[in-house]
Amino acid sequence: KYAFWETQPVAQFSEGGEGAEGPIDAPKTVDDVRSEPYYLPDSFEWSVCNLNNDAVVEEVYELLSNNYVEDDDSMFRFKYSANFLKWCLLCPGHRLEWLVGVRVTASQKLVGFISAIPANIRVSDNTVAMVEINFLCVHKKLRSKRLAPLLIKEITRRVNKCNIWQAAYTAGVLLPKPVATCRYYHRSLNPRKLIDVGFSRLAPRMTMARTIKLYKLPETTSTPGLRECRPDDVLQVTELLNAHLGLYKVAPKFVPEEVAHWFQNIDNVINTFVVESPSTPGRVTDLVSFYTLPSSILGHPQHTELKAAYLYYVVVTSVPLRQLVSDALVLAATRGYDVFNALDVMNNGTFLRELKFGQGDGQLHYYLYNWRLGAGCSISPQDVGLVLM
Ligand code: MYA
Ligand code: JJ1
Structure with missing residues (x-):
């Protein structure tokens, strides 16, 4: 049934909760990893996508805008902006060889893509140097030709060559075997347009x-005290985030350099707000962030784009969670977003209904590559402390 995934070091549907937590494959060294790229079918070639070159950013943007993820009824398609892709993929520790493209040799047209970025992810008591895999995409005209397994094997090889053996990824489709299955929730900000x-x-x-x-x-x-996050907040925000993320079974661990990158303010890419204690100026007590991911509206005569905010991380110590997220809704509404989306991960379940979020028709499965969870082998959404873009 899963001809490719059955060959990979991932939890299989056939297994129960047996086995201890840890890697699935026997340990290897960098020298055990093949040095040559995988063979692509004739007339295609591998291509490093250097996103420092705006012409290349534009090519990746075009590929994804026309061929990336759609909802089940093909009414909407994710339309990550060029600035978003640069922010997301040129993060601290990024490696250009992990931005893997496939081009048609003759025309040089970009027809496939996959990315990896580094992240330290804690699973129960183990903190593991991993990559996060995202933006796997094959042009619509080249579907079902088994190019996706080649992209996955090639990025695995390139990541393994850097002595990294685990990955985290999410997908809307069911593969062997989810660590968790989460739901999208949507809060209308511009109900007339959404309808x-x-x-x-x-x-x-x-x-x-x-x-x-x-x-x-x-x-x-x-x-009171809510304001945009600034570079001089980074050390306090790092403390707040890591303390909070320690509560979950699967969560990233951030270093200050990463916080400075992931929790900045870039218009129409990422927004981060903190609460500076009105009684103790300079003390940061809470944080809320959301990223911008518009979707193309497919085949509508008037509207072409849906402007969506996605809740990223939120940490409270001084105000109710519901209140801070409610303020994030206000900030998104005044900035012209049509809808505010969130997953049922972390503590989000405690405010979704009260703040008038409704369940969407989409699911998001979380996966780990070459890492088996201990007893049970899957966790519930509330135990997930990780948000991927
Ligand atoms: S999730 C977003 C994925 N992208 C889209 O959904 C965009 C629209 N769709 C497409 O572009 C294509 O349909 C894709 C498949 C490219 C998805 N993740 O080439 P094929 C398996 C993993 O003939 P195509 C994201 O970006 C499928 O079960 N595998 O199919 C995270 C089958 O295998 P099997 C998938 O439709 C990605 C095989 O591919 C996915 O032309 C994480 C068929 O290949 C999927 N989303 O292309 C990737 N969809 O025979 C894994 C289908 O076994 C990373 N398939 O059923 C793993 C960690 C790697 C790094 C490790 C480092 C240590
Ligand atoms: O956006 C999604 N669904 C929307 C639109 C559905 C259109 C018909 N299929 C939805 N709308 C209802 C909202 C309503 C608002 C008022 C209250 C009640 C609810 O449900 C879904 C998520 O729900 N999105 C998708 O399906 C997109 C793909 C999701 C998988 C993403 C894969 C990620 C890639 C890897 O990183």
């Missing part, structure tokens, strides 16, 4: 006017 484009529907016995009123938000935030 117009078929993203949501008028609830039974609701008028448009009542719906708009239901989702109306205040114009200003409610938490």
Whole structure:
């Protein structure tokens, strides 16, 4: 059934919860890893995508805009911006050889892509140097030709050559074997547009006017001391984040350089807000962040793009979680977002309903490569402390 995935060091559906936590493959060394790239079918070639070159960024952006992830009914397609891709993929510790493209040799057209970025991820009591794999994409005209397994094997080889043997990734499709299966939730900010484009529907016995009123938000935030995160907050934010992420079974561990990168403010890419204690100026007590991921609206006469904010990490110590996320909704609404999305990971389940999020039709499965979880071998969404872009 899974001709490729059955050959890979991942948990299989056939196994139960047996075995201790740890690597699945016998340990290898960098010298055990083949030095030559995998063979591609004739007329295709490997290509490092140097995202420091804006012409290359544009090529990756075009490939993904036209061929990346769609919802089950092909009404919307993720449209990561060029700036987002640069921010996400040129992160601390990035390696250009991990931004793997496939080109048609004759035309040099980019038709395939996969990326890896480094991350330290703690699974229960083990902190493991991993990569996060994202943006696996094959052009629509080249689907079902087994190019995806080649991209996956080639990036595995390149990552292994750097002495890294584990990876974390998420996907909407079911593969062997999820560590966790999470759900998307959506909070309408611009209900009229969402209904117009078929993203949501008028609830039974609701008028448009009542719906708009239901989702109306205040114009200003409610938490005293809430402000944009700045570079001089980085050490305190690192402490806050790592202390909080310690509560979950699978979570990243951030160093300050990574926090400075992942928790900055770049318009229409990433927003991070902190609470600076009104009673103790200079002391940062809370944090909320969201990233921008628009979707193309496929085949609509008027609207072409849905502007969505996705909740990234939120940590509270001085205010209720619900209040800080509610302020994030206000900030997103005033910045013109149409919808605010969140997963049911971490403590998010405690505010979703109260803040009028509704369950979406999409799932997100979390996976680990070459790492087996201990007893049980899967965890619930509340135990997931990791958000990938
Ligand atoms: S998830 C987002 C994935 N991208 C999309 O969904 C965009 C739209 N779709 C496409 O571009 C294509 O349909 C893709 C498949 C490229 C997805 N993850 O080439 P094929 C398996 C893993 O004939 P295509 C993200 O980016 C499928 O089960 N495997 O198929 C994280 C089958 O294997 P098997 C997938 O449709 C990616 C084989 O591929 C996925 O032309 C993490 C068929 O290949 C998927 N999303 O292309 C990747 N979809 O026979 C793993 C299908 O066994 C990383 N397949 O059923 C692993 C860690 C690597 C690093 C390790 C370091 C140590
Ligand atoms: O966005 C998603 N679903 C939307 C649109 C559905 C359109 C028809 N299929 C949805 N809307 C309902 C919202 C409504 C708002 C008011 C309250 C009630 C709810 O459900 C879904 C997520 O739910 N998105 C996708 O399916 C996109 C793919 C998700 C998998 C992502 C893979 C990630 C890639 C790896 O990193």
